[in-house]
Amino acid sequence: MRLVVLGAGGLGSVIGGYLAEAGVDVTLICRQAHADAINENGLSISGLRGEHLVNKNITACATADEAEGHFDYMMLAVKSKDTHTALAGAASLIDRVDTFFSVQNNIVKEGQLADWCGDASKVMGASTIEGGYLVAPGEVNNHMTVDCTAYFGELDGTISPRVEAIVEVFNKGGLPTKAVTYIQQVLWEKLTQIANASTFAVSTLVGNTELDFVHGLLVREGAEHYVAIARELLSVYTAQGYEPQNFYAPISRLKQIYAIQDDNEAVETMLGMGKQLQDRGYKGTTSMHDDVLRGRKTEADDIIKPFIKKAAELGLEVPTITACYRIIKVLDAYLK
Ligand SMILES: NC(=O)c1ccc[n+]([C@@H]2O[C@H](COP(=O)([O-])OP(=O)(O)OC[C@H]3O[C@@H](n4cnc5c(N)ncnc54)[C@H](OP(=O)(O)O)[C@@H]3O)[C@@H](O)[C@H]2O)c1
Incomplete structure (x- = not known):
């Protein structure tokens, strides 16, 4: 199997590296310094799966035109704000790739890929929560995983041989992954989850660079804010x-939050989760929070705005999310 990753930063390099270890022939399209370091010394992955130096089955380059040959799959992994530019620069891959998928956190990515390649049948659905960030050129950290860390499925609700084949190599690479007939639901629920965490984190924590996600949940008003956001997001998700x-x-x-009718009980649950995470020494920040801390434009338009749009379509009120979105857009206006 051959895979090309378009936009290998944190996540794309982590996944690409593990798949190379599983025997997939991987080409990473990434920034020049990252490509040079990988081609010279291999890709170093640290973090929760231990230390890996990947120097077999992996090559890196800075443009799509330099990626050689035909590929079974292309995985899109740039931040959403860079999708348009990255795809525009990758036209030479359209006829050299059989199947396109994206691991980005949004629900427009499959449509964008279909419009770009001109053939919706070449696009399949994908979702992951696996976490990775770029430490330095040639070095990434794998900081997040869960029991089932990725899902694949055809957008028409079927499971095809190409879905099964990619699921098999993800599992072989140590990334627990499932083929599903309900990928659209996974995509919406992942967006609900990520929108909840990101909207909460950026609207409460960015004023103090020492704070991470857990700090927010240890304060009652923080947990109340988290639940208020969750209620509105869930109203949009479940109305579909x-x-x-x-x-x-x-x-x-x-x-759990959906099942608990009583707001106080839901708040207690989130305070409990904060305490549990603190006891486990968890010190994570969401990707959108990281973007703000690093002075980078956020993915607010792709992660939060879809809920505001969908709520308007469905006649639902989402005042907390709307207020957070406005606050984040003000921050965003001054980020690069
Ligand atoms: N990281 C996670 O833990 C995680 C988990 C699940 C989903 N996601 C989603 O996955 C996507 C990627 O996230 P990420 O954290 O991996 O982002 P990232 O670390 O910023 O990786 C994207 C990389 O692509 C590069 N890039 C941008 N345009 C390019 C182009 N035209 N050609 C070559 N390289 C290009 C970026 O370089 P510059 O920075 O120099 O622009 C960056 O190094 C996002 O949609 C995110 O929401 C991330």
Whole structure:
């Protein structure tokens, strides 16, 4: 199997590296310094799966035109704000790749890929919570995983041989992954989960660079804010006919919050989660929070705005999310 990753930063390099270890022939398209370091010394992955130096089955380059030959799959892994530019620069891959998928956190990515390649049948659905960030050129850290860390499925609700084949290599690479007939639901629930955590984190924590996600949940008003955001997001998610499943358990708490009618009880649950995470020494920040800390534009338009749009379509009120979105957009206006 041959895989090309378009936009290998944190996540794309972590996944690409593990798949190379599983025997997939991987080409990473990434920034020049990262490509040079990988081609010279291999890709170093540290973090929760130990130390890996990947120097077989992996090559890196800075443009799509330099990626050689034909590929079974292309995995899109740039931040959403860079999708348009990255795809525009990758036209030479359209006829050299059989199947396109994206691991980005948004629900427009499959449509964007279909529009770009001109053939919706070449696009399949994908979702992951696996976490990775770029430490330095040639070095990434794998900081997050859960019991089932990725899902693949055809957008028409079927499981095809190409879905099964990619699921098999993800599992072989140590990334627990499932083929599913309900990928659209996984995509919406993942967006609900990530929108909940990101909206909460950026609207409460960015004023103090020492704070991480757990700090927010240790304060009652923080937990109340988290639950208020969750309630609105869940109203949009469930109004589409979906029931929360906690696909990314144990990190996801959507199912519990949905099941608890009483707001106080839901707040206590989140305070409890904060305490549990603190006891385990968890010190994570969400990707959108990281973007703000690093002075980078956020993915707010792709992660939060879809809920505001969908709520308007469905006649639902989402005042907390709307206020947070406005606050984040003010920050965003001054980020690069
Ligand atoms: N990281 C996670 O833990 C995680 C987990 C699940 C989902 N996701 C989603 O996955 C996507 C990627 O996240 P990430 O954290 O991996 O982002 P990232 O670390 O910023 O990686 C994207 C990389 O692509 C590079 N890039 C941008 N345009 C390019 C181009 N035209 N050609 C070559 N390289 C290009 C970026 O370089 P510059 O920075 O120099 O622009 C960056 O190094 C996002 O949608 C995110 O929400 C991330």
